[in-house]
Amino acid sequence: MIHLKKACTEDLEKEWLFVKDMPEDENGLTNAWYNVSRQDFEEKALPEMIAFSEGKGLPEGYVPETFFFLWDDDTIIGQFRIRHYLCESLRTGAGHIGQFIAKPFRGKGYGTEGLRLTLEEARSIVPEEEIYLRVLRNNPASLRIMLKNGGRVVAEDEEHYYVRIANPGKGRYPDRAEAEKLLAEAEQCNPGPWGNHSRTAAHCAEKIALYAGLCPEKAYILGLLHDIGRRFGVRHLGHVSDGYTYMMSLDYPDAARICLTHSFNEMKFEGYIGKIDTSEEETTLIRSKLAEIIPDDYDRLIQLCDAISGAEGVMDIVDRMSDVKRRYGIYNQGKWDRNLELKAYFEGRMQRDLYDAVEKDSYRPV
Ligand SMILES: [Fe+2]
Structure with a gap:
């Protein structure tokens, strides 16, 4: 085979x-x-x-x-x-x-x-939305292989043909400018520190991605939109289903997925910290998507960035978890440990200290 x-x-x-x-x-x-x-x-x-x-x-x-x-x-x-x-x-x-x-x-x-x-x-x-390929003009066999796989020649020069093939699995999130516009509009609907928290998360995600071998642009955009559900008002778990539904309505499934996975670093509904203020239908949606999704590095990346991003800038992960624990009176141990695992995982991938990578001491969201 x-x-x-x-x-x-x-x-x-x-x-x-x-x-x-x-x-x-x-x-x-x-x-x-x-x-x-x-x-x-x-x-x-x-x-x-x-x-x-x-x-x-x-x-x-x-x-x-x-x-x-x-x-x-x-x-x-x-x-x-x-x-x-x-x-x-x-x-x-x-x-x-x-x-x-x-x-x-x-x-x-x-x-x-x-x-x-x-x-x-x-x-x-x-x-990217399209797969880019290049082939020498004197290699018609390889060109034929590309065309048989749905390729189209978009340009040529003396030596090469340039071929593109649609990538149906990807490009399913807005571009940077559109993401920034969506966040600014959402902040007008529901102003609050969550806007700058999202900018910090985007900044961290971009930096970590750069060193960890992920796409920095995609990481930035997903970080920027992870809490976009807050556009629809002050809700707890509700911001997860609001964000998911909103991004799906705009046909951005990769961003929708992050709205959901960022709140569950153990990929378990029970791991959520905060009020379960969702309708039965919303709860079912969250539970079923969580069961369906196999987390990838972008899910893990935004989970980590969420855990170090404050509205004023980057926070120490333990300080931020302690702050959440103080506000909610509880912080599930599994989630706590998982955040530390994520930090170690990305530090291993980057081969450098997390806080150096995200410029903790100097970065401020604008
Ligand atoms: Fe967040």
Whole structure:
């Protein structure tokens, strides 16, 4: 069966044999590990591939990149790479995806199937509405593979065609300017410190994302909108369902999801701190969505940012949890511990101190 699998240590032997024979540069896809020794593959190449997928150890200007191998049963056929989001050089250059099929397997449909599977993976990684690809003009086989997967040529120059493929899984949140407008309007409906709390959360999310290998733009926007349900008045749990319903009504499901998940860092309804002031219908909605959603790094990121963001700026996580405990008279121990776990998780991803990363001492929301 044809399947795609991330580079991993359990497949080391076969991955090594494949990578060492991949050309150094073929049709624009470079292989830094051509002819690599078994030892260097194990000690350097594979750890680097795995680290790059987590945004660790990236050279200056690189974005995180996940390496996949295309397998047919237990034989590696090709390698596919997903660059997690666009920077300026990728936007005008190589785009999101790199693909390579080993010579003996070309012309057999593996490329088309491999790209289809890679696009499936990209749905949950790439935040942009379209997947960007580039192909050399003298490589019609690769161009055909892209077109068979729904690609359209949007530009060309002397050397390349530039292809885009719709990314139906993503881009499902407003852009930055629209998000800022939505927050400003919502504050007029229900003024309060929650507006600047949201700006602080957005700032923290953007900074952490930058160092942790997530998309900073998406993180900022989701942080800005996580409490948007407060637009509809002073409610406790109600702001969660209000936010979810509001964002869904504007067709922004990724933002809607954050309105819901940010309040439940254990993904359990019982973990909510505050008054359960929702109608039966709203409660059912929250419970059913919580059961359905498998939290991703953006859910975890905004949960953490919510726990360190005050209206005046960034707070110490323990000070903020203690403040909530004082106001509500209770702070569930599981939620408390989970917040500390999230802090440790992102510090590990960033390889730096959380408060340094978010400029705790100097940042003030405007
Ligand atoms: Fe919040």
